[in-house]
Amino acid sequence: MDVRDRSFRTGEWRTIIDRAETGEIDEPIVNVDREDRREFDAIFVGGGAGGRFGSAYLRARGGRQLTIDRWPFLGGSCPHQACVPHHLFSESARELDLARSLSGRLWFGEFDEKRASMLAVIELFRSERNRAHAFMNWQSKEQLGMEYILNAPATVRDEHTVEVAGQRFHARNLVLGTGARTEVPEVPGVDLPGVFDFASLVEELDYEPNRCVIIGGSKVAVEYGSFFQAAGCPTTIVSRSPLMRTASLHHVDEDMRQFVVSGMRSRGMTILEGAEPVEITGNGRATGVVVRTAGGALHTFPADFVFLGTGERACSQPFVDTLGVEVDGRASIVVNPRMQTSVPGVYAIGDLIGPPMEMFKARKCGMAAARNIMGEPYEFDFSEYPDFLHSTYEVTWVGLTEAEARERYERVIVIQMPPPGMGLDETPLPCAEGSMLTAFTNPAASGFQKCVIDAVSRRVVGAHHVGFGAKTAFQYLDHLIHRPGGLTIDQMAEMNELFLNSEHFVQLCRLRAGQLDLTDL
Numbered sequence: 001m002d003v004r005d006r007s008f009r010t011g012e013w014r015t016i017i018d019r020a021e022t023g024e025i026d027e028p029i030v031n032v033d034r035e036d037r038r039e040f041d042a043i044f045v046g047g048g049a050g051g052r053f054g055s056a057y058l059r060a061r062g063g064r065q066l067t068i069d070r071w072p073f074l075g076g077s078c079p080h081q082a083c084v085p086h087h088l089f090s091e092s093a094r095e096l097d098l099a100r101s102l103s104g105r106l107w108f109g110e111f112d113e114k115r116a117s118m119l120a121v122i123e124l125f126r127s128e129r130n131r132a133h134a135f136m137n138w139q140s141k142e143q144l145g146m147e148y149i150l151n152a153p154a155t156v157r158d159e160h161t162v163e164v165a166g167q168r169f170h171a172r173n174l175v176l177g178t179g180a181r182t183e184v185p186e187v188p189g190v191d192l193p194g195v196f197d198f199a200s201l202v203e204e205l206d207y208e209p210n211r212c213v214i215i216g217g218s219k220v221a222v223e224y225g226s227f228f229q230a231a232g233c234p235t236t237i238v239s240r241s242p243l244m245r246t247a248s249l250h251h252v253d254e255d256m257r258q259f260v261v262s263g264m265r266s267r268g269m270t271i272l273e274g275a276e277p278v279e280i281t282g283n284g285r286a287t288g289v290v291v292r293t294a295g296g297a298l299h300t301f302p303a304d305f306v307f308l309g310t311g312e313r314a315c316s317q318p319f320v321d322t323l324g325v326e327v328d329g330r331a332s333i334v335v336n337p338r339m340q341t342s343v344p345g346v347y348a349i350g351d352l353i354g355p356p357m358e359m360f361k362a363r364k365c366g367m368a369a370a371r372n373i374m375g376e377p378y379e380f381d382f383s384e385y386p387d388f389l390h391s392t393y394e395v396t397w398v399g400l401t402e403a404e405a406r407e408r409y410e411r412v413i414v415i416q417m418p419p420p421g422m423g424l425d426e427t428p429l430p431c432a433e434g435s436m437l438t439a440f441t442n443p444a445a446s447g448f449q450k451c452v453i454d455a456v457s458r459r460v461v462g463a464h465h466v467g468f469g470a471k472t473a474f475q476y477l478d479h480l481i482h483r484p485g486g487l488t489i490d491q492m493a494e495m496n497e498l499f500l501n502s503e504h505f506v507q508l509c510r511l512r513a514g515q516l517d518l519t520d521l
């Protein structure tokens with residue numbers, strides 16, 4: 001299907017994507033400018049976040065790219081199976097938990113557990129997700145001027161050649177961005193029906209689960225588990241490491257972690273740390289998980305729904321086989337800070353190069369590759385970054401934990417809410433957007449925040465927050481605290497807060513900034 005000379009509106013794109021997904025359109029969707037005789041500067045293999053942003057950047061720099069994806073849309077797993085559904089599920093968890101905790105109060109009706117359905121939310125996502133896909137195709141073509149071939153897998157032939165739908169395309173460079181997949185643990189029974197990961201959940205779930213066991217303690221386990229529990233499916237998490245202490249998460253403050261994990265427990269979740277799955281039992285489909293608990297005893301936890309939260313592994317094998325790119329012990333393609341692989345002219349980006357498997361990294365990797373390809377030496381160091389997850393809350397953090405700061409600096413103060421030593425139920429603070437009703441009805445659950453300051457330089461070195469509405473601020477806080485000179489408590493005190501502001505940092509810093517010798521608050 002050649003769409004080059006057509007200009008579809010998003011509704012028309014949606015129909016095309018729908019038809020491609022049902023197999024009604026089984027040919028490639030081709031948007032290639034046959035009249036442009038220029039060589040391609042790059043072929044992006046994979047049109048997910050990294051490929052799309054890299055492609056857009058390269059075009060904006062005057063280059064010519066071709067982006068190829070096996071799916072009939074650009075944007076990749078983010079809008080199809082990962083970030084977007086996760087945010088829909090996490091918002092649903094928050095709403096469900098609020099409605100449950102306020103059942104019968106104010107204007108809230110008696111909470112009806114039968115109407116709390118994870119399947120209904122998943123079906124909503126499944127039926128509507130192509131709207132976002134349609135926008136990506138439209139924007140990439142009409143606004144960003146990208147060339148692409150969709151609905152057809154790409155096969156890399158050599159470091160300059162990619163074959164798609166029987167046709168070969170050549171480019172000065174290749175940018176590989178085909179992502180990662182769930183690392184399936186070697187547990188007997190893992191192939192049984194009733195065992196899902198984040199992708200098969202949105203593709204295949206067709207029943208309402210009654211009891212869930214999650215294997216693994218990743219971010220995905222915390223986020224999806226909180227949703228399952230809120231949607232009325234009692235959930236047990238089986239994790240070798242303490243939750244939020246897995247290797248993929250850095251700079252998790254212990255007080256913040258305890259607030260999050262004890263909140264999950266108080267909402268009814270069972271969290272088994274130091275535990276390992278021995279077997280998924282089943283009788284044609286999953287019926288439970290046998291777990292060796294921290295004490296060594298074996299217990300069987302019944303479940304009609306088992307979810308894998310064990311992390312992901314890069315889909316690098318085709319490129320190892322064809323190009324011989326170097327990979328590390330976890331199959332992630334090894335790149336330098338310019339995103340160059342061990343093979344000259346071949347770049348790799350996003351989840352394919354390993355953790356953190358986060359959106360900011362994928363998109364900036366794409367941009368970094370594009371800049372280098374277009375002759376601008378550019379390095380991307382993603383070793384320090386802000387991070388977040390959802391429980392029923394938005395949990396956000398940047399910089400150092402209090403413990404890390406105390407190791408690094410001689411004198412550290414914290415500005416914290418509730419203040420250190422005060423019981424959670426003694427104060428309804430912090431509260432702001434999204435937590436006012438909770439603060440007035442269940443103060444102990446209103447949230448937690450902590451700002452960590454090096455008292456000598458007066459610089460903010462870490463910020464941690466559990467609540468709602470603060471995530472956006474952390475993007476800017478990340479920039480401010482990591483820029484040369486950083487961000488001091490005095491500069492925070494100069495900011496104009498939009499009161500009530502979720503993380504409370506500006507006004508709390510102002511209460512202390514007058515001190516020449518800073519103390520905790």
Ligand code: COM
Pocket residue numbers: 048049050052053074075076078079084136363
């Ligand atoms: C976002 C997809 S949902 S992309 O990063 O804009 O391509």
